[in-house]
Amino acid sequence: MGTFKIEGGHSLSGEITPQGAKNEALQILCAVLLTAEEVTIHNIPNIVDVNKLISILEDLGVKIQKKSKGSYTFKADDVNLDYLQSEQFKQDGRGLRGSIMLVGPLLARFGKGYIPKPGGDKIGRRRLDTHFEGFINLGAKFRYNKEEYFYGVEAKKLKGTYMLLDEASVTGTANILMAAVLAEGTTTIYNAACEPYLQQLCKMLNRMGAKISGVGSNLLVIEGVDQLGGTEHTMLPDMIEIGSWIGLAAMTRSELTIKNVSWDDLGQIPTVFQKLGIRLERKGDDIYIPEHKNGYEIQNYIDGSILTIADAPWPGLTPDLLSIILVVATQAKGEVLIHQKMFESRLFFVDKLLDMGAKIILCDPHRATVIGHDFKSTLKATTMTSPDIRAGVSLLIAALSAKGTSTIHNIEQIDRGYEDIDTRLRAIGAKITRV
Incomplete structure (x- = not known):
């Protein structure tokens, strides 16, 4: 210690x-899983939580190259979904609360997302209901292994819908948003979080080809698209x-x-x-x-x-x-x-x-x-x-x-x-x- x-x-x-902003980094890094094309991100902070997430992405098969201090390229064109069921992932994901935001992109692009109960700061209860209720609203099936504290969602195809979030959760909004960009039809998220970091995520996804309107407000409308492309992004x-x-x-x-x-x-x-x-x-x-x-x-x-x-x-x-x-x-x-x-x-x-x-x-x-x-x-x-x-x-x-x-x-x-x-x-x- x-x-x-x-x-x-x-x-x-x-x-x-x-x-660079820690809370933005955790969202933006998960979003690289939404495309098979190269994504370049600048101003990534060199801190433990962010480095843990980069390590998880690497174990998932994402090709990562460090260009300079704080600048990396990511290419998720050969994702290893078997890693999600491994003991190593159960261990790695448990040590990082931000790992919950891997679920939305994985569910959207590959039809399934798993996560162990995340850790993080001991500052009180930090429930995950908003995340999973959002995925269920989009048509995903939810399952939970009580013995291993392991969550999973699966869906052949997500379908856009209207939802009113029970709380304006930043990570919950980000996760549902990342799932909705590749869903079929239109998703409306009311009582959405609208922090600058979430606005940054929306702008990045729109540059990748997503169709998100209402950025900066608590009412987001997402028209689903078939696929997203690469982009370059600088964090606040x-x-x-x-x-x-x-x-x-x-x-x-x-x-x-x-x-x-x-x-x-x-x-x-x-x-x-x-x-x-x-x-x-x-x-x-x-x-x-x-x-x-x-x-x-x-x-x-x-x-x-x-x-x-x-x-x-x-x-x-x-x-x-x-x-x-x-x-x-x-x-x-x-x-x-x-x-x-x-x-x-x-x-x-x-x-x-x-x-x-x-x-x-x-x-x-x-x-x-x-x-x-x-x-x-x-x-x-x-x-x-x-x-x-x-x-x-x-x-x-x-x-x-x-x-x-x-x-x-x-x-x-x-x-x-x-x-x-x-x-x-x-x-x-x-x-x-x-x-």
């Missing part, structure tokens, strides 16, 4: 460039990483520039940090965060009541940033209620922040009230373990602002979502070593 040693309390400075920067660096700059009172952020795809993120009192400026497509020498003050609502920051489906705030926002609030002036609606275990990492001296009241599994220190007392260094990707980075940000040397164990969780994070942080002045 890997460990970070972090000497906190130092100001950082310079420029940092966000990696990772908005969660961008939010992480905004929080890092504020907590360490550092002057930072975040490069090439694709500002127009950030939605609520800059506004939410501004509500915490953090000043940031748009410079072209960069975000400039000045040094917050005098700290930052949380805005109340107009009537003076306490600010609530909650997650919501796009264009609301992504739940992946709430852990970081909570940490940033520990040094703000004022109070804020953090309401994490989606996952009932995601706020349990606050006990580690309490050990560091933060003032947080965990109201219930979904809500925490944070009373900021206003930098009048700093967080104290401690030893902790990363429970999931986002909580891990939040604790890392807390450690970089704390006095003394902190230790974070289980950093493999952080590596799952952040590319070469210690090297990139050292480049802007962080004192962090990987043990």
